[in-house]
C-alpha cells in the first residue's frame with residue numbers, strides 16, 4: 202500500500218497491462234455466466250469513420266479483446282466522406298437492434314461531422330463510452346451509470362494501490378469531456394478534494410506540488426516535471442503523445458506521456474508508465490461497461506416478459 206506521504210528513491214510502477222489482463226480473466230467468467238443465463242453473449246458495436254491510423258489500431262484491439270473474453274464484436278468501418286446524416290441513420294439502427302447491447306463511435310470524428318450531435322443520438326442505455334449527456338449528468342450528480350472508460354481505468358489503478366483516497370488532494374490537469382471532467386467527478390465521488398487545472402491555470406507547478414494525486418490528461422509531452430511531484434505522491438499519466446525517437450536513427454517515433462517519467466519516478470510514490478499504464482485499462486473498462494449494459498438491458502427485458 203502506497204501512502205502519498207511515503208518518500209522513496211524510486212516509485213512503484215503501476216502495471217496497467219498486467220492489471221487489465223487479470224481483469225480480463227475475471228470478466229471472461231462473468232461473460233460465460235451471462236451466456237448461460239441469456240443464451241447469447243453481450244454484443245458491442247464499434248463505429249469507425251475514416252482512416253486515422255491510431256483509431257484504426259484501437260478499434261482493431263477493441264474487437265480482439267471482445268473476442269478474448271467472449272463478447273461479440275460488431276464493427277462498422279465507414280469511409281472518411283460519410284455524411285453526418287448516414288452516421289446518424291446507422292446509430293438509429295443500432296439503437297433499435299435488440300442484439301446490440303453496447304455501442305460507441307470512435308473519436309476523433311472527421312471535422313465535417315458534429316461529434317456532439319452523434320454522441321447525443323446514441324441510446325444512453327447502450328452508451329458504453331459514457332459520453333451521452335444523460336450518463337454525464339448521472340456522473341455529475343454523483344450517481345454514475347455508464348461512466349467514461351479512461352477515467353474508470355484510472356480509478357481502478359488507484360484502487361489497486363490500496364491507498365485511502367478519502368481526503369486526498371487530487372489535481373486533474375485537463376478538462377476534456379472524455380477524461381478530465383469525468384475523472385474529477387469520480388475522484389470527488391471517492392471523497393478526494395479535487396482541483397481541475399487547464400490552459401489558463403497560473404502556476405501549475407505549485408498546484409501539483411501541493412497534490413497527493415496528480416492526473417495529467419492534456420496531450421503535452423513531458424509537461425509535468427519531476428520536481429512538480431511531491432515526494433510519495435501518486436502520478437497517473439493519461440497522455441499518449443507520439444514523438445520522434447532519437448534512439449532509432451531511422452526517424453521512427455515512440456509514445457510518451459504528459460509526465461517526464463524519468464524525472465518523476467524519483468519523486469513519486471507510484472506512477473503509471475506510458476505505454477502500459479492507463480491505456481490498457483481503457484479497453485478493459487469498455488468491456489466491463491459492455492457487460493454491465495447487457496446485464497441491465499437483458500435484466501429489464503426478462504422483467505418485462507416474465
Ligand SMILES: Nc1nc2c(c(=O)[nH]1)N[C@@H](CN(C=O)c1ccc(C(=O)N[C@@H](CCC(=O)O)C(=O)O)cc1)CN2
Nearest residue numbers: 259305306307308309330350476477478479480481483
Ligand atoms: N469513442 C472513444 N474514442 C476514443 C477513446 C474512447 O475511450 N472512446 N479513447 C481514446 C482512444 N482509445 C480508445 O478508444 C485508446 C487509447 C489508448 C489505448 C492504449 O492501450 N494505449 C497504449 C499505447 C498506445 C499504442 O500502443 O498505440 C498504452 O497506453 O499502453 C487504448 C485505447 C481516444 N478516442
